[in-house]
Amino acid sequence: MNQSLELRSFYEDYYNDEVARKRVIAAKQTVDHISALCGGASLGNLLDVGAGDGAVLAEIEKRGMASELHAVEISNSGIERIRQRKLNTLQSVQEFDGYKLPFADNSFDTALAVHVLEHVEHERLFLRELSRVARRCYIEVPLEHTFRVQRAIQTSAPYGHLNFYTPETFKNLLSTVELSLLSIAVFPNSLDYEVFLSGPFVGKAKYLIRSFALKLFPRLSPELFVYICGALCERK
Structure with missing residues (x-):
């Protein structure tokens, strides 16, 4: 089963200089989230599924959070960008069809799927494949x-x-593919990301409003504003 041709076509030439800066800022906040949920523990042998242009991998290598990096991506433009980074700990970069990962069971300590699941037509098939190749996701x-x-x-x-x-539908999805939650959290976008999107004044205002709303009303605020949810899971 493959990702839709429409989606593959859209991302084929998506990764270029125009989106690179945004992805660097987004990668920093994502790796902050990973670090917070992992408690600073090493990610070990890591696979990034839907790795984009490799910005998250570059940030993980920069912080020394993994011993070995691997990437799969549906877009040739993304694969080329990853290779151009010449990351020291990157061992492989491969194209995949969106569902079938070209690795044996339990090949990795950790698998990442960062802002991928919202694009996936068959979420549970994708998540089961992720947990097949890695003991932790x-x-x-x-x-x-x-x-x-x-x-x-x-x-x-x-x-x-x-x-x-x-948050509730995301937790339910994970539980229905027999993934145990080790930790989960809701995050606002970082100040840098909001400023990049909306400028210094509006961006800072958005960051402060969303951050304080989440702190004061953690259950209500995701009904009002868009946030990010990160989940660290292991196979049951």
Whole structure:
């Protein structure tokens, strides 16, 4: 079973200089989230599934968080960008079809799927394949199912978003593929990311509003604003 041709076509030439800076900023906040949930423990032998242009891998190598890196990606432009980084601990970069990973069972200590699941047509098949090759998984998704979900559907559809999550639906999805939650957290976007998207004044305001709302009303705020949810799981 392959990813839709539409999605593969969209991302074929997506990774270029124009999006590179945004992805570097996004990668820093993602690796901050991973570090927070892992408690600083090593990720060991790591596979990044849907690795994009390799920005997350580069940040992980920079921080010395993994002993060995591997990547799979559906986009040739992404694969080429990963190879151009010439990461010292990167052992392999391969194209894959979106579902079948070209590795034996239990090949990795950790598998990442960072902002991938919202694009996946058959989420449970994808998650089972992820947990087949790694004993531990880190999965990160945007929480776009707010009271303005219709707007989220319209604005993110061009980027291939098919699935829209709340913290509860995301937890339920993980539990139905027999993944045990080791830790899970809801995060606001970083200040740097908000400023990049909206400028210094509006970006800082968005960051402060969302951060304080999450701190004061942790259950209510994801119904009002878009956040990010990261989950560290292991196979049951």
